[in-house]
Amino acid sequence: MKxxxxxxxxxxxxxxxxxxxHSIVYVSGLPSLRLKEMIVAAGGQRGVVQSLLPDLAEVLMLDTHDLANDLAVARTNETFxxxxxxxxxxxxVNPFGLPIDGRGPVIGEKTMQPIDAVAPPIIQRQKVNKPLESGVxxxxxxVPIGYGQRELVIGDKKTGKSTFLLQAIATQARLGxxxxxVSIGKRQSDVKNIENYLAKAGVAKNCCLVVANSADPATMVYLAPFSGLAVAEFFRDSGRxxxxxxDDLSNHAKFYREISLLSKRVPGRASYPGDIFHLHAALLERAGNVKLDxxxxVSITALPVAETLEGDLTGYIQTNLMAITDGHIFFDIEEFRKGQRPAINYALSVSRVGNQTKETIDRELAQALREALAKYKKDLEIARFGVELPESTRREMDLGEKIELIFNQDSDTLVPRDLQMVLFGLLFSGFWDQKNASMMKVDLIKLIEKYEKGAFRDVTEQVLQAKKLKDLISITKNQATKLNQSLYA
Incomplete structure (x- = not known):
């Protein structure tokens, strides 16, 4: 910048x-100033024009040091x-694209990307039809996700939202x-944890972190998601x-509310400005599947995050984001307290376009799992009364417990689709009928370890050829002896 x-x-x-x-200044004397234009003060401070008043311009300052009345400012004739x-x-990097990791400048020829680009027109849009693996x-x-989908991740603080997002990033980065x-108003320690996870997973070289810390000016935090999306659009336009x-937009809304109240704009519900819905809708509308040629x-898949308080999904920003996105994954504090990891409440989670990306076998398996889990939840309620349960009910409870056991995975475990199919094929074919949950858990750990070392790939190749659930059960039943031998080899 000059x-x-x-x-x-x-x-x-x-x-x-x-x-x-605070971080807002009012400037006079620039008759040709435009909305969204950058300005530079005599001390090198930069700002973005937020609104034009009859005699003054309201400017959001990105640098807040040494601001004073009568400080000279100049137009740049450029947007941010x-x-x-x-x-x-x-x-x-920070929202300017400048590195903050202490490893020197970002080299290479740079393309200047506008942070407030217009969303692709509908004629360029393509249907969401390719499944995105999260490894969870x-x-x-x-709750399947497709490439180009906008899926909200919502839940209370410390319920595992960021862990799931990092697992999804690690899985996708390994697939190219x-x-x-985009870290929005988080602590530096949180950013360091993200950096360490990506480095440990070996995927940092395929990832970029755009960070505005909680100590940064409110304007920097407000602009962070727009800068992050500009980075995403650069790689999308290059064919990726x-x-x-x-992470997260509810925090982003709070910083925008702070800016708006300081600007003396009329507050609306919960003191948020009236255009907060438009702001987030315009941001997320830039994601999606786009026809490049x-x-x-190519696609930009967006996973915005919203934080709830004690599992309340009816908050203003939360319902706004649920209306804007193509579904939501709900991290339930009650599931977390029960020890379920990830603490996802599948019954209250929705994916409006994810199912259209799935094959017949995936839909049949999902239906079978939902039916089994529904029976399991109902049977648990009956069991609370201490009555003697019939054999069929005990079998349903045993199956439900084992399904939840497979769903339970820690932050370091990523389970690809073929292994997911093998595990549930074994479960439905009766492989673990004679084993309790503790013994099955040992088997699951061994199966995942063996898979990561390249074992039974011939079985997973066969499983991927299955077209229906009955084919999957048949294949895993035929391979059960071989898998059992590999477990205890």
């Missing part, structure tokens, strides 16, 4: 700060753009998808599928 003197010489207009309200290159992958069994089977993680995470379709 200096104040260079812009002043180039544009020929000078203005002066008339008042300072972020410099992006291939070298940004593996780096941690309960999501891939019961470019991943962008992109997964972007916004006659042959290629």
């Amino acid at each position: 200096t104040f003197d260079e812009y002043l010489k180039e544009v020929g207009e000078v203005g002066y700060i008339k008042s300072v309200v 753009k972020i410099g992006v290159s291939e070298s940004i992958l593996g780096r941690i 069994t309960i999501v891939d089977l019961l 998808v470019t991943c962008v993680y 599928d992109v997964l972007i995470v916004f 006659q042959e290629r379709t």
Whole structure:
């Protein structure tokens, strides 16, 4: 970016700060100023024009040091753009695209991406028809996501939302998808944990972190998701599928509320400004499947996050985001307290377009799992009364318990689709009928370890050829002896 003197010489207009309200300044004397234009102060401070008043311009400052009345400012005749290159992958940058990881500058020829680009027109849009693997069994089977989908991740603080998002990023990065993680107003320690997870998973080179910490000016935090999406659009336009995470937009709304109240704009429900819905809708509308040329379709899959309080899904920002997105995954505090990991309430989670990406076998398996779990929940209620249960009910409870056992996975475990199919094929074929949950858990750990070392790949190849659930059960039943031998070899 050029200096104040260079812009002043180039544009020929000078203005002066008339008042300072935290990170907002009011400027006079720039008659040709436009909305969203960048300005530069004499001290090098940068800002973005938020609104134009009769005699003043309201400017959101990105740098808040040494702001004072009568400080000279100059127009830039440019909107806010972020410099992006291939070298940004593996780096941690701020909303300007400048590195903050202490590893030197981002090298390479940069493309200047506007942070407020217009969403692709409907004629370029393509149907969501390709499944996206998250590596989390309960999501891939019961709340499936497709490339180009916008799926809200919602739940209380510390219920495992960020862990799931990192698992999804690790799975997709290993498949060659470019991943962008936008950290909005988080602590530096949280960002460090994300960095460490991606490095440990070996996928950092395929990911970019766009970070605005809680200590940054409110304007920087407000602009972070737009900068992150500009990075995603750069890689999409180069022909790659992109997964972007916004962690989290309820926090983003709070920072935008702070800016709006300082600007003395009329507050609405819960003191949020009236355009908060439009702001998030315009952001998320830029995601989706887009036809790049006659042959290629590329996508930006968005996973925005919203935080709830004690599982309340009826909050203003939460319901806004649920209305904007194509479904939501609900992390339930009650499931978390029961020890379920991930703590997803599949009954209250929705994927409006995910099912259309699935094959017949996936839909049949999901239906069988939902029916078995519904019976299990009903039987648990009956069992609370201490009555003697018939054999059929005990079998239903045993099956439900074992399904939940397969769904239970820690943050370091990623289960690909073929292994998910093998596990449930074994369960429904009776492989674990004579074993209790503890013995089955030992088998599951061994199966996952063996799979990661490349064992029984011939079985998984056969499983992927199955077209219906009965075919899956038949294949795993025929291979049960072989799998059992490999477990205890």
